[in-house]
Amino acid sequence: MKLKEYYHSVTLRKDKCRGCTNCIKRCPTEAIRVRDGKARIIAERCIDCGECIRVCPYHAKVAVTDPLSSIERFRYRIALPAPTLYGQFKNVDDIKVILTGLKKLGFDYVYEVARGADYVTAFVKEALKDPNRKRPIISSACPAIVRLIQVRFPELIDNIVNVDSPMEIAAQLARNEFCERYGVKSEEVGVFFITPCAAKMTSIRNPVGRKESSVDGAISIQEIYGPLYSQISNLKEEDVAQMASPFGVGWANSGGACLSLGIDSYLAVDGIQNVIRVLEEIEDEKLTDLEYFEGLACPGGCVGGPLTVENGFVAKNRIRKLSEKARGRPVSEDELREVAQKIQWRLDEKILPKPVMKLDDDIVEAMKKMETIESIYESLPGLDCGSCGSPSCRTLAEDIVRGYASEMDCVFKLREKVKQLAQEMIELSEKIPGGRKETEGQE
Amino acid sequence: MAGGYYSIEQVFHIKAGDFASAGEASSQIKKTLKQLGIDSTLVRRVTIAAYEAEMNLIIHSIGGELKLKVTPQSIIVTAEDKGPGIPDIDLAMQEGYSTAPEIARELGFGAGMGLPNIKRNADRLNIQSKVGEGTLLEIYFDIKAR
Structure with missing residues (x-):
């Protein structure tokens, strides 16, 4: 069921969105872009953590719930x-x-x-x-963290x-x-x-x-x-x-689940960026003696x-x-x-990875894209200003390669291009048509 | 590309004693491999080995390079430095053997698990070292056809 697959509670109220860069910068899965002056959520990346709801100063990000x-x-x-x-x-x-x-x-x-x-x-x-x-056994309580693991830590x-x-x-x-x-x-x-x-x-x-x-x-x-x-x-x-x-x-409260287990070797982390940092370490096997990990997306x-x-x-x-x-x-x-x-207390269905960060199913294609990304990225200013609508210069480079953006979305690139065009116009304006002589009336 | 052979390379310069940047190169390697769609278990093995190699450069060498090379069939992580070199490689490969200085141990490194851990995760390993000249460590991983 396609429709069911991408249901999200977090949605955009277009009329309230001013196209600023607050949400795109904070999204933990780089799931938001600003296009045509409005934020857009990339459905397959969104994990419904609600971080954008929290940071949007105009309340343009809302959660659809029941009245x-x-x-x-x-x-x-x-x-x-x-x-x-x-x-x-x-x-x-x-x-x-x-x-x-x-x-x-x-x-x-x-x-x-x-x-x-x-x-x-x-x-x-x-x-x-x-x-x-x-080990560590990871808590399933926070649905945003379970989805984060599907997307970023399969x-x-x-x-x-x-x-x-x-x-x-x-x-x-x-x-x-x-x-x-x-x-x-x-x-x-x-x-x-x-x-x-x-x-x-x-x-x-x-x-x-x-x-x-x-x-x-x-x-x-x-x-x-x-x-x-x-x-x-x-x-x-x-x-x-x-x-x-x-x-x-x-x-x-964060840590509540761990406390109730009565074990010694646990870690309770709250705030989605903090959870990401710790999951990176767990993935790299740096936290070897950990029994249980409770990660909660929201602060506290x-x-x-x-x-x-x-x-x-x-x-x-x-x-x-x-x-x-x-x-x-x-x-x-x-x-x-x-x-x-x-009751059915087990998670019976297999939790599947959602490798949305991958560039292509074919490794050679992915490698070619990666190289193009690198060379585009090199040419970008590296300010991560977000004016292009992508969260960073690197993601803009990725978006260009994926076909969602163009180099001219970068204001600095655009300025360069305008300057170059202006220069060409000056040069053109100095050109004299071949049919005429350099200085008139001197025959 | 000729014969379907295609590869990409990323090079990271690692400074001796630069604990502030420790792990940055290996986490970039991890990100790259994930984007290339490499199987997550293999990504994990490469990242762990690359991290250990990166830490070795920071702790033991006078500085060097960490290099990632990916082809459709393999991943190669290379750590190359200009010294001081390993006097006894067999000894260095033993679990628990460490020559890490006090500063590294204070930070929780230097348990003598670096090279053994790399070996455990790699498909093949090549290590060459000459005291006074430097060390070349090549870590090979096979990408299995899916």
């Missing part, structure tokens, strides 16, 4: 709040308040993704016991743990529980993730590692913040049980997601405090065995 009203499509609705949601509100000292507020908004059932995270922790602990797995695909994300696990458990408890048919139930990021929306529409998502839609934290805030402010009493453990709640972890409301650092601290009061227990071995049989 709150979309829950009305279903007779019964389940909310799956990401733990990041807990850190968005001032003066909330109990997670139950937020969970109850969600119910008041029209959801019939609320299931914490943080509880899903507790199960993921237990599954990953099992995976860590297997000495035959490639050699590390086998390191990604084959346990699905807390969202997918929570969605299945929530649906099962609700349907069993109330004797409802599964197709009457809509499960909605309350998301801090665009990448999660993409992974619902176009999952990696599984055929279909168990989630029906994603509502951004920004969308739900206002209505939820007024519900919370007017709340009389809380009637939703809080199930996640302190560790599960802590997943919203999910709390720094582009669709959040509160400052990520403030939210991080609130989540730390709220997690201390969380009531849930870690998942027991018996419980894990039971759950493992009921």
Whole structure:
């Protein structure tokens, strides 16, 4: 299915784009170009990390998520709040308040993704016991990082743990529980993730590692913040049980997943550029004694997601405090065995590499292109100004060879050409037609 | 090209003791190979070997050149320097044997794994050295037909 292959949540609002260079410079997969004064996203390169949403000063980059009203499509609705949601509100000292507020908004059932995270922790602990797995085992929780690995680090695909994300696990458990408890048919139930990021929306529409998502839609934290805030402010009493453990709640923060595993040799890195630097080292086998790697695309972890409301650092601290009061227990071995049989917790589909950086399928052709790139690059000014619409002189050279740009897109090249033309015009203007003599009237 | 033979070369000048630039040449080599569409496992092996060779030039030599040559059938990484040369190559090839100076060890290098690690990743290796003249290290990798 071609259409499904390139679904992206991150999109451009053309009317707001001024064609500046902010996004093209920051994109970790060099997926954006400015052409005809507007940014364009190269679909096969985009990993939906949301970095461009964060840096665009004109809010021209947006994440397409579902409106709150979309829950009305279903007779019964389940909310799956990401733990990041807990850190968005001032003066909330109990997670139950937020969970109850969600119910008041029209959801019939609320299931914490943080509880899903507790199960993921237990599954990953099992995976860590297997000495035959490639080390470091890499977390699958951040969909932007999984996609980054497909595009830039295909050699590390086998390191990604084959346990699905807390969202997918929570969605299945929530649906099962609700349907069993109330004797409802599964197709009457809509499960909605309350998301801090665009990448999660993409992974619902176009999952990696599984055929279909168990989630029906994603509502951004920004969308739900206002209505939820007024519900919370007017709340009389809380009637939703809080199930996640302190560790599960802590997943919203960078390092939270590692902490819950209780191992010594782990590395938690946040911010996509930082993650890239560490993945380079893992790929080059420079970090040999590492057991587990958690890479999160957003600064600070999910709390720094582009669709959040509160400052990520403030939210991080609130989540730390709220997690201390969380009531849930870690998942027991018996419980894990039971759950493992009921749901699809493994990433069953093979995660495929997407080598979009490669110049050509044929190595000789690729080599020829590489040489042309080198010689074009040599002739460019090397300022990486971005005026041409490509992020750097090097990428412009690549774009020219790939046929997406011309040398005259470079303003300095253009000026040179104009100067040369002007010079030729002067020379031409001094030429005297052969039919006439040099000096007239001197015969 | 005659007989379908085509190759490209990239040359990197490596300064002795330049730890600030350490790894830049090998990471450029990695980028080049990825763009050429070389199989990712092979890219990894070449990068690891190239990095070790690059570090050897920085730590042990008085400076030299790291060269990448790619043909449709093979990848060759060459490290050439002007000295000081390796007195006993067999000894240098042993795991754990190191003559790295204190400054390199303080930075976490010099565990005596450089040459053995190159050998482990290479398909073939050619090393020639003369004390006082320099060292030539040629690391060969085969590109297997897909």
